[in-house]
Amino acid sequence: MSRAALPSTSTDRGVIIAGAAETNALGKLPGYSTLQLHVEAAVNAVADAGLRMRDIDGVATVNAPGPVQVAHALGITPRYMDGTGVGGTSFLLHVRHAAAAIRAGYASTVLITHGESGRSRVGATPFPRGASSIPGQFEAPYGTAGPTSSFTIPVLRYMKEYGLTHEQLAYVAVAQRKWAARNPRAMFRDPITVDDVLASRLVAWPFHLLECCLVTDGGGALVVTSADRAADFRKPAVHILGTGESMDAPMISQMADFTESKAFRLAGQAAFTEAGITTADVNHLMIYDAFAHVPIYGLEALGFTAKGEAGAFIADGNTEPGGVLPLNTNGGGLSYTHTGMYGMFAIQEGVRQVRGEAAAQVPDVNISVVVGNGGMFATSGVLVLGRQPS
Amino acid sequence: MCPECGSADVEWFTASGRATLYSYVINHRPARGFEGDGPYAIAVVQLAEGPRMMTNIVGIPNTPEDLILDMELQVTFEQRGDVSVPLFGPAGAAR
Numbered sequence: 164m165s166r167a168a169l170p171s172t173s174t175d176r177g178v179i180i181a182g183a184a185e186t187n188a189l190g191k192l193p194g195y196s197t198l199q200l201h202v203e204a205a206v207n208a209v210a211d212a213g214l215r216m217r218d219i220d221g222v223a224t225v226n227a228p229g230p231v232q233v234a235h236a237l238g239i240t241p242r243y244m245d246g247t248g249v250g251g252t253s254f255l256l257h258v259r260h261a262a263a264a265i266r267a268g269y270a271s272t273v274l275i276t277h278g279e280s281g282r283s284r285v286g287a288t289p290f291p292r293g294a295s296s297i298p299g300q301f302e303a304p305y306g307t308a309g310p311t312s313s314f315t316i317p318v319l320r321y322m323k324e325y326g327l328t329h330e331q332l333a334y335v336a337v338a339q340r341k342w343a344a345r346n347p348r349a350m351f352r353d354p355i356t357v358d359d360v361l362a363s364r365l366v367a368w369p370f371h372l373l374e375c376c377l378v379t380d381g382g383g384a385l386v387v388t389s390a391d392r393a394a395d396f397r398k399p400a401v402h403i404l405g406t407g408e409s410m411d412a413p414m415i416s417q418m419a420d421f422t423e424s425k426a427f428r429l430a431g432q433a434a435f436t437e438a439g440i441t442t443a444d445v446n447h448l449m450i451y452d453a454f455a456h457v458p459i460y461g462l463e464a465l466g467f468t469a470k471g472e473a474g475a476f477i478a479d480g481n482t483e484p485g486g487v488l489p490l491n492t493n494g495g496g497l498s499y500t501h502t503g504m505y506g507m508f509a510i511q512e513g514v515r516q517v518r519g520e521a522a523a524q525v526p527d528v529n530i531s532v533v534v535g536n537g538g539m540f541a542t543s544g545v546l547v548l549g550r551q552p553s
Numbered sequence: 554m555c556p557e558c559g560s561a562d563v564e565w566f567t568a569s570g571r572a573t574l575y576s577y578v579i580n581h582r583p584a585r586g587f588e589g590d591g592p593y594a595i596a597v598v599q600l601a602e603g604p605r606m607m608t609n610i611v612g613i614p615n616t617p618e619d620l621i622l623d624m625e626l627q628v629t630f631e632q633r634g635d636v637s638v639p640l641f642g643p644a645g646a647a648r
């Protein structure tokens with residue numbers, strides 16, 4: 164593996180994930196407020212690292228509730244706060260920003276939390292946006308009903324340009340259910356077929372119910388610190404080898420190209436360059452799958468397949484158990500859980516796979532790549548996680 | 554300003570109203586106020602002048618068989634609440 168001479172590659176400048184955990188339960192949790200989900204995840208992640216809450220001096224999360232409410236509830240007065248909120252990928256950006264803050268000396272140990280009462284909506288932020296907002300002016304008048312009816316729009320263009328079939332799109336859900344069947348914490352575990360997917364209720368043609376993510380309650384949290392402390396924790400360190408962030412357009416209609424994600428591509432290039440890796444080095448991959456087409460866009464944007472070939476790549480079994488590129492091994496947003504901002508759960512599975520403690524463990528994961536999207540195709544963060552410091 | 558070059562030398566002009574069907578979904582979970590319509594297309598059209606925009610397609614059944622990508626469309630306006638919204642129908646169709 165060739166490595167670029169970047170400061171992050173030296174051990175003394177390295178940054179690790181030292182703690183990672185989810186809430187005790189995921190799914191339908193009407194007894195938990197949004198803030199409680201953050202708190203439980205935070206307590207679990209700090210315990211996972213073998214630290215105490217007073218060891219935390221940086222806090223990052225999305226508004227609302229945001230870092231001030233979370234830190235206050237945990238009894239922390241951090242010297243570093245990050246409230247970056249660019250959708251479900253935000254937590255990948257929090258990891259990136261935490262790495263920079265730790266290198267800069269702004270914090271030594273950053274806690275990143277997610278909690279969302281996506282299903283029960285206890286203490287959740289209301290959905291509708293004002294009529295004068297950009298989506299209020301240019302999307303809502305046409306009867307959009309959340310991401311199911313807008314995130315999904317580009318795929319028909321992709322199907323026409325590249326010949327992706329309805330069966331191939333459906334197979335994305337089939338492949339991920341095979342992983343979910345091996346994961347006791349996954350919400351949906353029963354095997355499904357392409358016919359099952361295509362027979363499920365239409366949500367927004369060409370998307371059926373089984374091609375759309377779940378809506379659940381839950382949370383997760385991470386503890387990020389410097390690699391010189393890698394031996395101090397309860398579990399093997401997960402090294403943050405490279406990170407990237409980028410954006411496309413704030414509305415789906417303005418996306419630069421309906422057949423590819425510019426945000427995935429640019430964030431991926433940044434992360435791979437920093438880590439000094441190519442796709443051949445990647446043993447395990449997570450791509451935020453809010454809908455069945457997103458892993459297809461992710462595989463192509465990061466160069467795992469040529470343009471137009473990712474649908475066939477998945478349908479040929481390459482990403483399922485026993486395949487060459489294990490993808491979304493927790494079952495993904497389609498089968499595992501999806502609170503609304505799923506990025507945290509994609510990171511959690513990447514960490515588990517690198518540590519060797521996943522429910523559906525892939526053998527010998529040296530490098531896991533986590534790809535997040537936010538605001539539908541608006542934003543992306545990418546993380547390269549490694550078992551070794553370089 | 555122009556996001557390509559930063560120039561402030563921009564102006565309003567009346568577009569031709571011609572467009573092509575760029576991509577769409579047929580929404581089966583109606584938004585509030587759209588419950589009576591049955592499944593309806595939420596489309597993105599490419600204007601003849603270049604920009605893309607979201608819209609609904611009228612004057613033709615909203616089915617996969619009828620809505621063919623790149624078909625030619627023409628703008629029409631419909632009052633929805635206190636706003637007049639640009640919708641698109643098949644080019645050349647009498648309305």
Ligand SMILES: [Zn+2]
Pocket residue numbers: 555556557558559560
């Ligand atoms: Zn210009």
